[in-house]
Amino acid sequence: MSLSWTNPRNSTITGYQVQQKAGNNTYGGWTPISSSGPATTSHTVSGLTNGTAYAFRIRAVAGTVNGAQSDEATATPLVSPPPPPGIVLPTADVALREGGTASYTVKLATDPGDGATVRVSVTSGDTGAVTVNDTQSGEDGVQNHLDFTGGSGGSWNTHQAVAVAGVQDVDATSEADVALIHAVSVQAGASAPYTGLADVTLTVDVTDDDTDESAALTVNNNDGAEGADDDDGNSNGEDGDDADSGDTSMPVVPSTVSISREQAVITEGDSVVFTLNATPAPTETVTVTVSVAEREQGGVVAASDQTVTIGPDGTASITVSSKDDAIYEPDGGSITATVQSGTGYTPDADNASATVSVKDDDPGLQLLPASLTVSQEGSYSIVLATPPVGGDVVIQISADDAGADVQPSSLTFTPTNWDIPRQVDITVPRQAVTITLTHRAIGADYDDVVAQITVTVIAAAPDKAVQQGWLTRLGRTV
Numbered sequence: 087m088s089l090s091w092t093n094p095r096n097s098t099i100t101g102y103q104v105q106q107k108a109g110n111n112t113y114g115g116w117t118p119i120s121s122s123g124p125a126t127t128s129h130t131v132s133g134l135t136n137g138t139a140y141a142f143r144i145r146a147v148a149g150t151v152n153g154a155q156s157d158e159a160t161a162t163p164l165v166s167p168p169p170p171p172g173i174v175l176p177t178a179d180v181a182l183r184e185g186g187t188a189s190y191t192v193k194l195a196t197d198p199g200d201g202a203t204v205r206v207s208v209t210s211g212d213t214g215a216v217t218v219n220d221t222q223s224g225e226d227g228v229q230n231h232l233d234f235t236g237g238s239g240g241s242w243n244t245h246q247a248v249a250v251a252g253v254q255d256v257d258a259t260s261e262a263d264v265a266l267i268h269a270v271s272v273q274a275g276a277s278a279p280y281t282g283l284a285d286v287t288l289t290v291d292v293t294d295d296d297t298d299e300s301a302a303l304t305v306n307n308n309d310g311a312e313g314a315d316d317d318d319g320n321s322n323g324e325d326g327d328d329a330d331s332g333d334t335s336m337p338v339v340p341s342t343v344s345i346s347r348e349q350a351v352i353t354e355g356d357s358v359v360f361t362l363n364a365t366p367a368p369t370e371t372v373t374v375t376v377s378v379a380e381r382e383q384g385g386v387v388a389a390s391d392q393t394v395t396i397g398p399d400g401t402a403s404i405t406v407s408s409k410d411d412a413i414y415e416p417d418g419g420s421i422t423a424t425v426q427s428g429t430g431y432t433p434d435a436d437n438a439s440a441t442v443s444v445k446d447d448d449p450g451l452q453l454l455p456a457s458l459t460v461s462q463e464g465s466y467s468i469v470l471a472t473p474p475v476g477g478d479v480v481i482q483i484s485a486d487d488a489g490a491d492v493q494p495s496s497l498t499f500t501p502t503n504w505d506i507p508r509q510v511d512i513t514v515p516r517q518a519v520t521i522t523l524t525h526r527a528i529g530a531d532y533d534d535v536v537a538q539i540t541v542t543v544i545a546a547a548p549d550k551a552v553q554q555g556w557l558t559r560l561g562r563t564v
Contacts, residue, residue: 447472
């Protein structure tokens, strides 16, 4: 749910707080909006339940002074509609070299239903330029179909590969926009959503590898005449002393190598596949160096080079596994794969690098903000990083200064409210000190998980003495 408000253009604002309630319930505590400041005008609220009405209020904060709350805004998050039935194909054209092969994957967009088998048949719109390789090695003859089954254990959501080949010919013309036609039919069971679907087309671009001899062949004669007869009736081309052939070879164009990733986000411990594409596809194998760097919180902790061989089909891939540890890292991490310069290819100027974010899956406590500066009182919020496994989690909060008052001193998170931030208020002594608040978790898989926040206390100015006589106009002297 996205909230937005008008910028009051007040430079004294240090942040914003949000308050929310569900249905007819009472409002919860004020929760600081992380990283908010004077120019902040929007906030996204997560962890809401679809179909439930919510109300929200916003207020500005200037140090320890809380501004007036906004008018109430209400909204009900709705369930996103399911995707329409169909097949999922690559968004980009398939590229291959004449005489080479390339592959892509197909899957269904939605579950066709228990007991249903949906067939996707692939045909080439120009078999003189592109052919479809056998898709069913276990069946007799050359097959051009893929079958997907429905239900919770079905294969409808599993990518299946289709390989295509560029037909070798003798002309020097590249074939662009060759259509691959994908027809959908129901082979077993019943599936109304997949009955009568229109054909879907994917485009293939074939780069020709033939030499245009009319442009490439030249004959150089020493006397400057081409094909002229000499005095004895022999052509110059037959006189070994009078003619030599020019260089008829075509220059080799180095491939441009790009890299992409399949997933944008993976969970710690999972793997990601990076795909390399060479354009044009090399006539001989090319060894490409890829630098892989994994960043955890605090900077790059692991970097290495990998090599991959790209053949005439123009594509190859590498699989990288993310590091799985037992340490909670609020910022998560990332894996970046970068194509390095090498022999026989050049990195794509715009797509030489691809990055995937790594989401931490370890239990942890998120404190927002990460540190706090107050003069007398302040507040922050706490929320769990992952759903608790095995029951509720109790967070006990303690201060290393007896003069600090923390309310509440303990919080309980359940498997249903673990991702809803809870506010903690602190009242501190008036003198300048630094206080550490320790949060210790008990229960479920959060036992002994600890997080701390540092509270810097700025000494408050002493109260101004009441000046004698300021109430004399009321007939009294103080």
